Amino acid sequence: MRTALKKLDEQRESFQGIFKKYGLKPGFKGTSTETILLVSIRDGNEKIICDHLWFNMTKGFEQLGTLKEGDIIRFEARVKKYKKGYVNRRAGIDQSSFDYKLSHPTKIMRGSSRV
Numbered sequence: 001m002r003t004a005l006k007k008l009d010e011q012r013e014s015f016q017g018i019f020k021k022y023g024l025k026p027g028f029k030g031t032s033t034e035t036i037l038l039v040s041i042r043d044g045n046e047k048i049i050c051d052h053l054w055f056n057m058t059k060g061f062e063q064l065g066t067l068k069e070g071d072i073i074r075f076e077a078r079v080k081k082y083k084k085g086y087v088n089r090r091a092g093i094d095q096s097s098f099d100y101k102l103s104h105p106t107k108i109m110r111g112s113s114r115v
Contacts, residue, residue: 004049005100008079014044015102016111019071023054036061038073041102053102060108072111077102 017038024032034057041050055061064073080103085096 002050002100004043004047005079005102006081008043008049009081009100010079012076012078014074014076015041015049016072016074017041017053019067019073020052020069022057022067025054033057036067055102055105058105058108060105064108064110073108074111075105075108077105079103 018040020037020039023035023037025035027033035054036057037052037054039052040048041053043049060075061073064071067073080101081098082101083096084099085094087094087096
C-alpha cells in the first residue's frame with residue numbers, strides 16, 4: 001500500500017513525476033486505453049510519495065506532445081482510495097485489497113528541467 005498517499009486521502013495537491021514510458025491497458029470487450037507511466041512521484045515539498053503511478057492518457061497529457069523518458073511532469077490531482085486485485089464471487093475467491101492513486105490530474109505541464 002502507498003502509505004504516504006494514504007495520509008493525503010481525498011486531498012487535492014500538487015505533484016510531479018518523471019515520465020518513463022507509454023503503455024496500453026486492456027478494456028471491456030477488447031478496447032484498449034492508452035496510459036503513461038510516471039516514476040519518482042513527489043509532492044509539493046519535493047518528498048517522494050510513491051515509486052510509480054500509471055495514468056490514463058487524458059487530454060491534459062496529450063497536450064504535452066510527445067514525451068521523452070526523463071521529462072518532468074507537474075500536475076495537481078486528488079488522492080483516492082481504490083480496490084485492486086482478483087475477485088471471483090462464484091468460486092469464492094477474493095484476493096482484493098485497497099490502495100491509493102492520484103485521480104483527475106489537472107494543470108498538467110512539463111517541468112523546467114529534465115532528470
